[in-house]
Amino acid sequence: MIERILLFSALSSVFITGSIVFILFYEAFGFFKDVPILEFLTGKQWTPLFAQPKFGILPLVTGTLLVTGIAVVVALPIGLIVAVYLSEYAPFKIKEVAKPILELLAAVPTVVYGYFALLFLTPLLQRFIPNLSGFNALSPGIIMGIMIIPYVSSVSEDAMKAVPMHIREGSYAMGATKFQTAFKVVIPSAFSGIAAAFIIGISRAIGETMVVAIAAGMMPNLTLNPIEPIQTLTAYIVGVSLGDVPHGTLEYKTIFAAGITLFLMTLFLNILGFWFRRRIREVY
Amino acid sequence: MIAQVTEGLKAEVKGLNFYYNNIQALKNVNLPIAEKRITALIGPSGCGKTTYLRCFNRMHDLYPNNRYEGKIILYPDGLNIIDPRVDPIEVRMRISMVFQKPNPFPKTVFENVAYGLRVRGEKRVDFLKERVEKALKQAALFDEVKDRVNDLAYNLSGGQQQRLCIARALATGPEILLFDEPTSALDPTATSKIEELIMQLKKEITIIIVTHNMQQAARVSDYTAFMYLGEIIEFDKTDKVFTHPSQELTEDYITGRFG
Amino acid sequence: MSPDEQSVVDIRKRIAFNKLRDHIFWIIGLFSTLIGFMLLFTLLIDLLIDGFPRLSWQFFTSYPSRFPEKAGILSAWVGTTLVMIVTAATAVPLGIAAGIYLEEYGKKNWLTHLIEINMNNLAGVPSIIYGLLALGLFVYFLKFGESILTGGLTLGLLILPMVVIATRESIRAIPNSIREASYALGATKWQTVKDHILPYSMGGILTGMIIGLSRAIGETAPIITVGALTFIAFLPASPITSEFPFLSFRWLLDPFTVMPIQMFNWVSRPQSGFHLNAAAAGIVLLCMTLLMNGFAIYLRYRFRRRIKW
Numbered sequence: 001m002i003e004r005i006l007l008f009s010a011l012s013s014v015f016i017t018g019s020i021v022f023i024l025f026y027e028a029f030g031f032f033k034d035v036p037i038l039e040f041l042t043g044k045q046w047t048p049l050f051a052q053p054k055f056g057i058l059p060l061v062t063g064t065l066l067v068t069g070i071a072v073v074v075a076l077p078i079g080l081i082v083a084v085y086l087s088e089y090a091p092f093k094i095k096e097v098a099k100p101i102l103e104l105l106a107a108v109p110t111v112v113y114g115y116f117a118l119l120f121l122t123p124l125l126q127r128f129i130p131n132l133s134g135f136n137a138l139s140p141g142i143i144m145g146i147m148i149i150p151y152v153s154s155v156s157e158d159a160m161k162a163v164p165m166h167i168r169e170g171s172y173a174m175g176a177t178k179f180q181t182a183f184k185v186v187i188p189s190a191f192s193g194i195a196a197a198f199i200i201g202i203s204r205a206i207g208e209t210m211v212v213a214i215a216a217g218m219m220p221n222l223t224l225n226p227i228e229p230i231q232t233l234t235a236y237i238v239g240v241s242l243g244d245v246p247h248g249t250l251e252y253k254t255i256f257a258a259g260i261t262l263f264l265m266t267l268f269l270n271i272l273g274f275w276f277r278r279r280i281r282e283v284y
Numbered sequence: 285m286i287a288q289v290t291e292g293l294k295a296e297v298k299g300l301n302f303y304y305n306n307i308q309a310l311k312n313v314n315l316p317i318a319e320k321r322i323t324a325l326i327g328p329s330g331c332g333k334t335t336y337l338r339c340f341n342r343m344h345d346l347y348p349n350n351r352y353e354g355k356i357i358l359y360p361d362g363l364n365i366i367d368p369r370v371d372p373i374e375v376r377m378r379i380s381m382v383f384q385k386p387n388p389f390p391k392t393v394f395e396n397v398a399y400g401l402r403v404r405g406e407k408r409v410d411f412l413k414e415r416v417e418k419a420l421k422q423a424a425l426f427d428e429v430k431d432r433v434n435d436l437a438y439n440l441s442g443g444q445q446q447r448l449c450i451a452r453a454l455a456t457g458p459e460i461l462l463f464d465e466p467t468s469a470l471d472p473t474a475t476s477k478i479e480e481l482i483m484q485l486k487k488e489i490t491i492i493i494v495t496h497n498m499q500q501a502a503r504v505s506d507y508t509a510f511m512y513l514g515e516i517i518e519f520d521k522t523d524k525v526f527t528h529p530s531q532e533l534t535e536d537y538i539t540g541r542f543g
Numbered sequence: 544m545s546p547d548e549q550s551v552v553d554i555r556k557r558i559a560f561n562k563l564r565d566h567i568f569w570i571i572g573l574f575s576t577l578i579g580f581m582l583l584f585t586l587l588i589d590l591l592i593d594g595f596p597r598l599s600w601q602f603f604t605s606y607p608s609r610f611p612e613k614a615g616i617l618s619a620w621v622g623t624t625l626v627m628i629v630t631a632a633t634a635v636p637l638g639i640a641a642g643i644y645l646e647e648y649g650k651k652n653w654l655t656h657l658i659e660i661n662m663n664n665l666a667g668v669p670s671i672i673y674g675l676l677a678l679g680l681f682v683y684f685l686k687f688g689e690s691i692l693t694g695g696l697t698l699g700l701l702i703l704p705m706v707v708i709a710t711r712e713s714i715r716a717i718p719n720s721i722r723e724a725s726y727a728l729g730a731t732k733w734q735t736v737k738d739h740i741l742p743y744s745m746g747g748i749l750t751g752m753i754i755g756l757s758r759a760i761g762e763t764a765p766i767i768t769v770g771a772l773t774f775i776a777f778l779p780a781s782p783i784t785s786e787f788p789f790l791s792f793r794w795l796l797d798p799f800t801v802m803p804i805q806m807f808n809w810v811s812r813p814q815s816g817f818h819l820n821a822a823a824a825g826i827v828l829l830c831m832t833l834l835m836n837g838f839a840i841y842l843r844y845r846f847r848r849r850i851k852w
Contacts, residue, residue, distance in 0.1 A: 002733050003648050009640035010649070013661040013707075016700055020672060023679035078575045085572025098576050100840070105579045107754075107836050109761025111803040112586070112825045115810050119818055120589050146582050175558075177565040200667070207669025209764035210803075214810055234671050234764065241674070241768045247683050255768075259675045263668070270667045341727055348650065377729040387720040390743060399738070400728035449724070456728065 074145025079152025114214030135217030159193020443474025594822030611816025629695020642710025674768025689770030709751020746846020
């Protein structure tokens with residue numbers, strides 16, 4: 001009766017996860033029948049559509065990690081500082097204004113951020129870095145970083161709010177300033193939650209697609225130099241999907257190979273984040 | 285020490301044991317419930333009086349790991365209402381409850397009182413109006429809300445809200461009305477209004493009231509049971525319990541030596 | 544250190560240093576918080592400068608074209624609207640039902656636990672993975688093809704965790720005493736859910752739903768993966784027909800495009816004329832998103848005032 005319908009709806013989540021895992025592994029299995037896994041993991045060139053195709057995933061992985069790295073360098077410190085400021089310093093009025101703005105920052109469609117990275121930030125940066133290529137990792141990295149600040153700051157702030165007032169009072173009673181209390185007492189106490197926030201931020205950056213598809217380029221490039229064009233795992237999938245990809249071809253399967261790599265990376269991070277969030281509940 | 289009741293009984297509790305998660309909360313409770321009389325239950329916090337009350341309308345069924353043993357027989361048909369084969373919904377349609385904190389629904393006054401009838405499938409507008417008015421009059425609330433019957437219940441005062449909850453419980457014509465510390469969240473004026481109301485109601489319906497306020501029990505009830513650590517220590521006519529208690533424990537509680 | 548070991552002057556110096564550092568941080572903190580605001584502001588101005596002149600009736604009613612001045616977003620916003628209908632029809636009933644089950648019916652057994660873990664995990668899966676799922680499942684296996692139905696289902700699954708979480712939080716806010724009052728009057732579980740739980744949590748549910756939809760409107764990657772077209776000069780079949788029964792479902796299987804894809808397509812072209820179009824499309828997209836978010840925030844406020852727990 002009714003309960004069964006509701007249960008069936010709830011089971012949809014299990015069904016979705018199961019389908020994702022099934023499809024990714026099924027197609028990836030097909031891919032690895034034709035491409036040796038060693039070449040996939042260690043090859044330095046990714047040119048699956050050439051006459052003499054090469055299937056090394058490293059360029060895409062480094063592309064992803066390079067942009068993520070830049071984003072993280074921007075988002076984590078600023079996100080944490082914003083969280084500390086909002087949780088320990090800011091008066092109510094500023095909080096009232098800041099929090100909706102941060103929500104809006106997270107609500108802007110990523111294509112719009114991509115547009116901004118390509119057509120505003122890159123030209124702007126080119127004035128200071130003359131060698132900066134039109135497609136590069138720096139510009140989308142910075143934009144992604146700012147895009148992720150709200151995620152990092154809101155989860156960190158929640159973690160810090162959970163630290164009871166009496167712990168802070170112990171610090172203030174000894175003559176400490178807000179700064180000292182925040183960094184020496186509150187942050188260490190909220191460590192698990194802040195770690196979870198960082199992980200969420202990193203995971204979000206790894207999975208981001210449109211900003212990099214628009215502004216980072218569509219050329220796989222094994223490099224750690226942020227002023228060169230690169231291609232991420234996500235942008236590759238989009239690039240192939242834009243063209244004609246007949247079902248069942250090796251080309252078709254390459255996007256699933258990239259997909260499963262991406263999925264495993266974010267799965268690992270999500271499990272890590274989950275573990276950290278469980279630790280919070282144990283502490284309090 | 286359980287005294288005999290010489291009047292007609294509405295219900296009888298026989299050998300009631302109750303377990304939360306295998307922890308025994310009620311021990312071998314035997315109690316008669318006289319018809320159209322007020323039976324009060326007193327005792328210190330945690331003695332099991334609310335647990336006992338919630339057996340009567342199978343509230344414990346809502347939560348996991350609860351177990352009843354024994355019988356609560358409802359007269360005149362002799363049904364054991366805690367028998368697992370008896371549908372708790374059927375029990376709740378015959379026995380109503382008023383809770384400690386007034387808990388009206390975020391709906392209008394009218395809809396609050398009518399809800400119990402709607403649940404039974406009643407849709408006739410005139411019938412609903414008639415029953416709602418009757419229940420509000422029984423709860424001594426009608427005069428105060430007759431112009432505000434389509435206002436949100438939340439706009440009433442605390443005492444009015446509690447009387448609304450009483451009207452809501454009465455609208456379905458229950459055989460027993462359970463009160464779980466009905467005035468502990470109210471001010472003295474509201475409290476005395478409700479005590480008056482309860483004494484009026486006993487002319488029409490059997491009442492069981494749990495209270496931690498001994499003076500209230502003494503004022504209002506016909507029979508009183510004193511409970512301690514899940515057991516009935518003493519049960520008798522109210523004036524006997526309060527003037528010549530037969531158990532020392534009862535006397536200690538009543539004179540304020542503990543609890 | 545006791546006062547005689549460290550002179551009063553030294554202590555005062557230390558305090559002054561600490562306070563200065565505190566003050567500097569206060570400034571850094573305020574500035575950091577404003578970075579987001581500054582970015583948003585710059586972004587908006589940039590879009591408006593380039594895109595505003597392009598906004599016109601012609602822009603909204605033309606198809607894309609090889610000539611930037613003639614191109615418009617007609618097929619895009621119609622496609623977005625139709626896809627959103629399917630998305631909402633998927634995510635809302637499924638999400639609310641799942642939320643109700645988990646809060647009111649679920650017992651603490653392994654099955655419920657499994658469902659919850661999956662729900663929370665899915666919220667962190669990159670959106671393009673949903674695109675891959677949809678490609679394999681909807682496009683090829685179920686043979687829905689590269690259609691509005693596929694696009695809508697994909698986005699529906701994407702925002703499903705959001706709707707579920709919003710439903711659960713709203714339901715959790717309802718105090719237990721209300722449930723007990725309902726049961727005590729003889730109501731069944733379903734009557735309690737239908738007459739009390741659902742109506743009282745509607746505010747939160749609607750808010751979550753609108754925020755989910757506003758996220759779905761801006762989603763590009765999964766839609767590209769399931770094969771939305773980037774140059775489409777026709778509209779899907781109309782849902783409303785001129786003969787009985789006045790309602791048609793043919794449009795579900797038609798090819799389509801959506802607003803963010805149109806913007807992506809224009810941004811990727813080298814001619815600057817198309818960049819202006821992209822800016823204009825961006826303005827429209829942002830307006831849609833911000834309006835929906837604003838509406839959701841307003842709804843949240845209104846419902847919080849009506850029901851005070």
